Amino acid sequence: MATLLPPPKRQKVYHGVPEPEVEPPKPSPNIVVQFVSEDDGQPLAPAVNLPANVSREGLEVLVNKLNTKDDEPVPFAFHIELPADATTPGAPTRIAISKSIEEDVLSHPSLAFTQEDTFIIRCSPQAVFKVRPATRCSSTLSGHSSPILCASFSPTGNLLATGSGDCNARLWDLFTETPSHTLSGHKGWVLCVEWEAMERKLATGGHDGQVRLWDPKTGKPIGDALKGHSKWVTSLSWEPVHINPSAPRLASSSKDGTVRVWSALTRRCEYTLGGHTASVNVVRWGGGGLDGKGVLYTASSDRTVRVWDANGGKLLHTLKDHAHWVTTLALNTDFALRTGPFDHTGKKPTSDSEVQALALARYNNIVSANGETLISGSDDHTLFLWSLYPSRTASAAPAAEAAERGGKLKPVARLTGHQRQVAHVAFSPDGRWAASAAWDSSVRVWDGRTGKFVATLRGHVGAVYRLAWSADSRLIVSASKDSTLKIWDAKTCKLKTDLPGHTDEVYCVDFVADKVVSGGRDRTVKIWKN
DSSP states (O other), rough: OOOOOOOOOOEEETTTTOOOOOOOOOOEEEEEEEEEETTOOOOSSSOOEETOBBHHHHHHHHHHHOOOOSOOOOOEEEEEEEOOGOOOOSSSEEEOOOSIIIIEEEEEETOOOOSSSSEEEEEEEEEEEOOOOOOEEEEEEESSSSOOOOOEEEETTEEEEEEEEEEEEEEEEEETEEEEEEEEOOSSOOOEEEEEESSSSSEEETTTOEEEEEEETTESSSSSSSSOSOOOOOEEOOOOTTSSSSSSOEEEETTSSOOEEEEEOOOOOOEEEOOOOSSSEEEEEESOOOTTOOOOEETTTTTTTEEEETTOOOEHHHHHHHOOOOEEEOOOEEEEHTTOOOOTOOOOOOSSSHHHHHHHHHHHHHHHHOOEEEEETTTTEEEEEEEEEEEEOOOOOOHHHHHHOOOOOOSSEEEOOSSEEEEEEOTTTTSEEEEEETTTTTEEEEEETTTOOOEEOOOSSSSSEEEEEEEEEEEEEEEEEEEEEEEEEETTTEEEEEEEESOOOOEEEEETEEEEEEETTTTTEEEEEE
């Protein structure tokens, strides 16, 4: 019997019209691409000719193949700088490549590039681990009876400390997301909390002018309060553990115009810095200096930033470029100094010498490219980028050689664009980027090495009070008067997730691993995660 063929397929008809023919894919042009390092502008490989529709992932594989220095493949972020005549004021100055050169660059509205151009793609290595952006509130913790004014994760990320207007600080366990201890002792609002980088002590500063030390394991005070300030304490900073691993000292700044340096062992004030003529708003203990023994940076309402030798308190520099109160400071080494020897691998050092070696290696990794840099933000709506101690590692270099190399007492760059007072500035953990928050409801992203403007992040409808970066430098979280938190993608400079939930202004935020914590006027601590 002959095999019967099936009847021919009926042609699909759309409302009586035959199906249109599938358009053949458009041929993609070939372009010449030069990969250069974001750090020093040096070519990573000779220029290559490739199709414009190669995906971002394909470019990453190609760079890793061409750049044979690294055995392990490194994740990269790619961008192309817009020519000066193609940028409009306030618009981003670079194009991030998120899909392909064809889709992101050749189709860019500025039409600044043609297929005949040589495309100089800047490659910046990314962290090998990735933080997932928080999308939901996993815990709402009540306990404070007044607004929460400050919050800070411990260096390992196991504990959280918060300070409030109810005169108490509280410790929270982040594994169980439950209250751990209540730290009672202050007679005024708790304005700042600061962890020692080995997580052995917690310091709190209050509106009563007292500094108190606590044992985070037991929640008990370590001795009596450290008294000396005549007005409230505005900021605290511990000595870096790569300089003093066994007993780091503590610096406190105050509204009374002084900074006091305390020994945590003897509980005495070692010396007082009294050069400012108005409130000292921020103190930062940097790991730099000409001898690598550390320096203190202070910002004041007398419109100056001062730099002091941490051993003895001698004034080294006075930076006088701001026209109004200086309210915020950030170092490119802040994250490395705050977390000391702890990193994403979770290793725990067993001795002080191991602590010092690990912390020093992490610090040197940041300063090797650009030295220890500083950004100051002010009520004059501007920020300044300073490079006082240019690139060198923190091991003791001869003072004369370092002085010869000399840092600049003039700012590297003036960062303008905010329309109102700058509330907070923070460097990314890798030191490549900086973000500033202001009362004009915007967050601005800057190049952390040159101070060049990168993009404005708009979305908040109230003043932005506080910022925090994820440990992989890919995400920024901002806290605002409009009662929301927003997570931004630092690469594309777009909103990643919106986190509403607070019922009033959000005063503080912090980011550790893939958890975000926030607190504010509604008296609750919220923990957000993926």
